[in-house]
Amino acid sequence: MxxxxxxxxxxxxxxxxxxxxxxxxxxxxxxxxxxxxxxxxxxxxxxxxxxxxxxxxxxxxxxxxxxxxxxxxxxxxxxxxxxxxxxxxxxxxxxxxxxxxxxxxxxxxxxxxYPQVFAPIQRVTPQVVGDALLMTYRSLFILAEKFADLTRAVRLRAGLSARQPVRSAQATIRALGGLLLYSLDLSQREYDILYLRGYEGGLRVTTRxxxxxxxxxxxxxxxxxxxxxxxxxxxxxxxxxxxxxxxxxxxxxxxxxxxxxxxx
Amino acid sequence: MSHIHIPDGVLPWWLWLSGWIAATVLIGIAADRATRSGSRRAVPLIGAVSALVLVAMSSEIVPIAYHVNLTVIAGVLLGPWLGLIAAFIVVLVLALLGHGGVTVVGLNALVIGTEIALGWALVRTGVRLAGLKRIRPVAAVSTVLTLAVTTTMLVGIVALAGAPATGRETGALDAETLEFRNPLSGGLFSIGLLGGHDHEHAEDEHEGEHAEDEHEGETLAVSRFAAVVYTLGPIGWLLEALVTAAVLGYVGKVRPGLLFGGQGVQGRVGRIGDEHGGR
Known part of the structure; x- marks a missing residue:
């Protein structure tokens, strides 16, 4: 996908x-x-x-x-x-x-x-849900790219091979673990940005x-x-x-x- | 197969609408709690964990039509209430990418929300009893138990959908037979695909036989569904348990403070977001 x-x-x-x-x-x-x-x-x-x-x-x-x-x-x-x-x-x-x-x-x-698709959804959901929806979609692309990079790196180092399923599984799990830590660091950075910008709830999307x-x-x-x-x-x-x-x-x-x- | 990959227009309207109503109420409560505890902290955390679950769910293991969910991990990181919001967001985004119907978003949010809450409760209890060093076996067992429960929920939903259209739909009483009957059963959006019949065959049958066969067909459809889910499911549960155990073991080793919403197992570690500055 x-x-x-x-x-x-x-x-x-x-x-x-x-x-x-x-x-x-x-x-x-x-x-x-x-x-x-x-x-x-x-x-x-x-x-x-x-x-x-x-x-x-x-x-x-x-x-x-x-x-x-x-x-x-x-x-x-x-x-x-x-x-x-x-x-x-x-x-x-x-x-x-x-x-x-x-x-x-x-x-x-x-x-x-996506912000244009989510804008009407934001209007009917609680503020924290609407904002988290926008934040999710933004993070999704960053994490998808990071995961692709991680699996590519593992594959280039011959960590992913059909002949060695156990080794491949271990490498994939390590990649997922790394992605999890990266995602939490990402949330920390986003929190810092929201803090600096004085966010108090309510990310607004202007409808096109x-x-x-x-x-x-x-x-x-x-x-x-x-x-x-x-x-x-x-x-x-x-x-x-x-x-x-x-x-x-x-x-x-x-x-x-x-x-x-x-x-x- | 822990959540429903059922397209729109298959489940009866009263079932998916009930799912939407229940999910709306619970998400309202969860949002209220999240706002009270500080939405500035909750929003990026829910966003990051939901995105992580979505990335995992978009990587499918083709031969068994299974994808890793990471829902127990999400529960351990977010807790039950923020986890419920994450569950709703995940299924909504999946539905917008064509993965699962839009009408079943409510039911799916409830199933995944249950998975997150139950996973959180079991892992937390297990780690408190056995210690953080044994988080791998605790996480594996908790994941299998959680997925077994939510898969049973899924079978229950399909069983409800396949059950006869009676009082549960509208409560209309048929005075002749003293049975509850659904006046909208022939309506536009009462699909009845799980009613146990192919429509062509149903038309040719006598009325009396029709009722009996319908019951038989429903039973067969639901029991066959249960047989398939409980046969394929355990393979997925095992994979999910191994991944969850390995990933939580890794996090428990390198950043234990991130577990259980940053509160740590004993509630002594600061919250996520407080690690680099304590605001």
């Missing part, structure tokens, strides 16, 4: 979605999550997932970085589906729900800097406004359309025989999105 790639794309990306207001993107993500919750047909769920991937490709988001993150929950969902779902159809819905929901949130995170109102409208309308399709299939049993049409439409979206993305 390369979390640093998320931040790089969110901060330095320049796609249509990056131009939309964070509030619009959050609303669109909410609508998409509503669709994920309501969907109960695997063909409809597959169509939504394909369409979302196509939309990401069309606007020029880094799909190669996004898809591994979006597919990561499928592994756990697969185990859960195998263990708990009563049949293959339900199992397929569980896995597709995981992938589609992950695609929705990953699209949000790849196009929106929209650069392109068309992008706002497009994001919300697209998500609303997806939700409407899912609800139509959910509420009208007569449509269940035609759910393959949603998959086909999703595949067309994907191919179109990929073709638009390549032309950029």
């Amino acid at each position: 390369d979390v640093t790639a998320v931040d790089r794309s969110a901060v330095s990306g320049d796609t249509l979605l990056h131009h939309a207001a964070p509030a619009s993107k959050l609303a669109a993500t909410g609508l998409l999550l509503g669709a994920v919750m309501a969907v109960n047909d695997p063909l409809v769920a597959a169509g939504v997932a394909l369409s979302l991937t196509g939309a990401g490709a069309a606007v020029g988001l880094p799909l190669r970085k996004m898809l591994p993150l979006a597919l990561y929950p499928a592994l756990f969902a697969l185990i859960f589906a195998f263990a708990a779902a009563p049949g293959p159809v339900t199992g397929a819905v569980v896995v597709l729900k995981a992938v589609t929901a992950a695609l929705a949130v990953v699209t949000l995170m790849f196009s929106t800097p 406004r929209s650069v392109d109102h068309k992008a706002d409208t497009a994001a919300v309308l697209y998500a609303a359309l997806i939700l409407a399709v899912v609800l139509a299939f959910r509420m009208t049993p007569a449509l269940s025989g035609y759910s393959w049409l949603v998959t086909v439409a999703g595949a067309v979206d994907l191919l179109t999105g990929l073709s638009i993305g390549r032309r950029r």
Whole structure:
């Protein structure tokens, strides 16, 4: 899970979605999550997932970085589906729900800097929780980079080898121990900074406004359309025989999105 | 598999909503305690430890779909209340990275919060009884016990989700059968994926058979889930126990003052943040 790639794309990306207001993107993500919750047909769920991937490709988001993150929950969902779902159809819905929901949130995170995503969360959580959330995300990138450096250093010194699992495990644990001490030193430094700046609670984030109102409208309308399709299939049993049409439409979206993305 | 890797729209709404409500109340209490003890000190500490747990959780051991959690370590460093805030932050960030549903954040915060609190209590008690020199075996045993308890919580949640939709959902009484019935059971967000049936098969069955089979299907789904979790789980518990024991042993050796929120085992060492200046 390369979390640093998320931040790089969110901060330095320049796609249509990056131009939309964070509030619009959050609303669109909410609508998409509503669709994920309501969907109960695997063909409809597959169509939504394909369409979302196509939309990401069309606007020029880094799909190669996004898809591994979006597919990561499928592994756990697969185990859960195998263990708990009563049949293959339900199992397929569980896995597709995981992938589609992950695609929705990953699209949000790849196009929106994290303080902007956390700003509305900060407003509804206690101050210490909202501030700690911002501090966590900041520390996460520092620690992820430090851990990568530590494991690279151990690997270069031949400490990590598939032939010597015990030695590799010992080296990894030492790296984790070192990372723990580093993280506590980091918290100490952050405390010193907060102390010097006279922090008394309440790290404020200024909400960014929209650069392109068309992008706002497009994001919300697209998500609303997806939700409407899912609800139509959910509420009208007569449509269940035609759910393959949603998959086909999703595949067309994907191919179109990929073709638009390549032309950029 | 100590927390729920269940996507959105699988658990019934009343279950994940209850999780959110319970988590909100507990986090409110935890935040109040953290503010009273000084948020300037709590915020960076929670941030650093949450980030550490997130880094550990993002490194997955593929063949058994397990990732190290470091939750017991987080408990030892933060204590139960700050640990609960850290648990909420960790699951929220994970959900925003697509790892676990947004709707199950409340339930996940409760499961991981329990893991942190129980881990803290067991390690603290064990170290008080056996001494800091034996922190490795104490940490290993505490981790296994903690993970066994929270895994059972996880199975309990899935069992609740798979249980028949009755009075627990809305309390609506069916006057004909004198049974509680959920008027929203056919509603938009009552998914019932763990109800024991594939929907296609369910439509073809007679009503009477339907009820019986549904019960059987649910039992099978939950018991199968429990069998898988209790088979794969112990491998993860063992790995987690070894990592926790080794890391806490290392910290206990080089910086014992950092354990148990910087209060030390006997409460004699100063708090974290006081080490380099005592403000």
